[in-house]
Amino acid sequence: MFFRRSCSKVRCILASVIALQKDLKESFKCTCGKVHSVPKIEIVFEDNAFKHIDDFFENATYLVDENTAKLVETPAARTIKLEGSPRVLATMENVEKAMSQIKSDLIVSVGSGSLTDIAKYAAHLAGKSFSCFPTAPSVDGYTSCVAAILVNGEKTTAQAVVPKKVVVDMTILSEAPIDLLRAGIGDIAAKVTARLDWMLSNLLIGEPICEFAWDQLRDELEVVLDDSERVLSRSKEAVLRLMNVLLVSGLNITIVGNSRPASGAEHLISHTLEMYHEAINEIPPFHGLSVAMGTYVTLKAYRVIFEDVRLKRTCLTNEERFRVLSDFFGEEKAKRFMNLYERKIEPKQIDLDHVRRTLKPTYEKFLEKVESALEAIRVEELFASYEPEFITKLILISNTIRERCTVLDLLDQLCLLKDFARKVFEV
Template sequence: MTGPDLIGDAVARSQSVMEVLIGCGVLADVGAVYRRRFGPGDACIIADENTWAAAGAAVERSLQAAGITTRTHILPATPRPKPTVELATQLRDILEEDDSAPVAVGSGVVNDLVKHAAFALGRDYLCVATAASMDGYTSAGAPLSEKGFKKTIPCRPARALVADLDVIAAAPAEMTGWGYGDLAGKVPAGGDWIIADALGIEAIDAIAWPMVQNGLDGWLSQPDRIAAGDRDAVEGLFLGLTLVGLAMEAHGSSRPASGADHQIAHLWEMDDLHHGGERVSHGACVAVGTMTALRMYDWLLAQDLTTLDPSLRAADAPSLAAKEAEIRDRFGPGEIADRAIVETRTKHVEGAALQARLTRLRDVWPDLSARLRARLWTADRMAQHLARAGAPVQAADIGVDPAYLYRTILKARFLRSRYTILDLLDEVGLLDQAAVAALPGAAQSRVGT
């Protein structure tokens, strides 16, 4: 089945997305799509200065040619708009001035802000994508920060998505690299879901899993052509990102797309990480989070967990109170620590329950490790592909030094209730060793808590 066929099938199953139009020159069709999905009512185009230049004016012309009355709101491009609930609320207030349907023209941040603002008003919106930079165009959630805490807020995805490949392929190469990094994160995220499935924590979804994992290797297979802006290769990348979003909607959570890689990335985003005078993008953070997770997987798969003593380890494992104290120590007081404690309480087990889980892990390890090796990429393989696609590879590429990386790894498991490799490593008492193994070689002997 081809990419467009998969998109069509996924849209047919979607509760919210009614149309996805991907092709060359399709900006001219935005007006027709709008009329099909929203009728003749007014539209409010929301973009930033860069995305307006890339596609906004053409979108406005197409809408007006279709008889749609438009108004516009253009955000500054420098500094890049922040993905925050506060900014989304400002856009909600602007939309509330009339009954116009929102038309988001942009990529990750613009889409997520408009998605949240539209949902708050009970309105559907149309999205015109301007870059293959992330997987959230068709997802039923907006990853935004609120009071400093990055979370994915449930929202309806766009009713219709239009992606002009001429615009997508002409986007800045670094943005396409971010999209490649975001898609690469589905490799370790798949490993995390395999672990959760094998331990009876969260079963693999027979619909959402193949939507992401079956085509993943192919979408990631042409990094050089993607970096060069080749339309066919970029189309494959965009199709993959779009299917990931639809898989998240189908599953009802971001599990198909997000694991330890995103937990690590979200911490840097919550820290408002800057490098080279700019805020580091989500996709760039995920690319480095992906490398970090895969290095830990490489290390884990070299261990023999069939020698694990579940009784002894369960007795030595930290209690919930000890974890809460660690959270307060690592995050400090405030909203982020409070939310991390809530997330950690949801997934924490100890005593007999932990012993039973570790017994199961010991027993299934031969089969589980084989499943992981069959699905995962090695860190070296991923590093080569990320570099060729123009995505960051090393933590230093985004301004993260080894000590900061080490602290991030140890904190990341507290950020979400989702079970990942970080939780497995923590429960078997190997997280610190794996975290050190994920650092650059020269740093492994000198980084400490």
């Protein structure tokens, strides 16, 4: 990864991204036992780049929507404009629309999470190159190698193209809609619960863990979480720090080769919620906001483990699980998710004392910071849009949609998930 920008203040704020480039070199032996490669991504920081975007991308096809087309002027002959009300979603249908209209060897997304996922997955399927022009610091997908795509109503994490170039315009980012700034804080707060879940999975089922990902993110993450209010007040410095951490998080995903460094139980809850809205033809909350809801629930789940919260031990039966899945998605999808759930690796034994000793220092260090960030983005207002019974059901089934091991599985194994889901707001 390399950078263009002369401002020393920007380089100071981007220290963690620059360190990732210098420290890891082109390839390195990881604690997981594998040799990882670091991709070459050019990241350009340029104020007012939106005024001359075509100077940064040679003969590119641009992907925009109605909102970003108003922000950034792109050559009409090489622009694909997707339509959606009130916004475009990352669906397979939109990927296919984009693929059918690519007019060059490079596709550039001009937008935030959904347009970026559409463009890089379309590039992957079409054998094209991909770059991006982010319009909000809302997700970590700009530098990641995966795309979250709705395929037949199911949220899938698909392999995608790594960007050749990311052009970051602080004028555009700092003026992003407030809900997208909130979403960025929500997405970055989730890196703490994702870290806890990865450590937990390593202890319970022996999943290999890549320590470099946390080492590169940890210190700057603390600063960004403390800076949440300044991000929401549109401080360019705070927004730049947020964008920096999002870029590092996405790069971690690319180096590891999957979303594990950035995604745990909170993302399973988010994906389940987003699929539910898709199933009833509704627009879900912005991804980072639904992730914030998942992070809130996941922190509560860890409180049960670390603070020995008293809950009733009542095992959730597979019949109950299937019934809730069917209510959400219909019987056909419920069967597929149950098959996934039943393939999960179960821990041979659960040593809660060892789990607590290993994970609690990270939990205690970040708990107040994450809670403060979630409060700043008013996460409880997001829950107010749903009935308590719906949230209970959402929690009960979110660990069925992926084989990934998380704290929801630990509560499930301990027969605490059922009561936790009912009492999540009391924990």
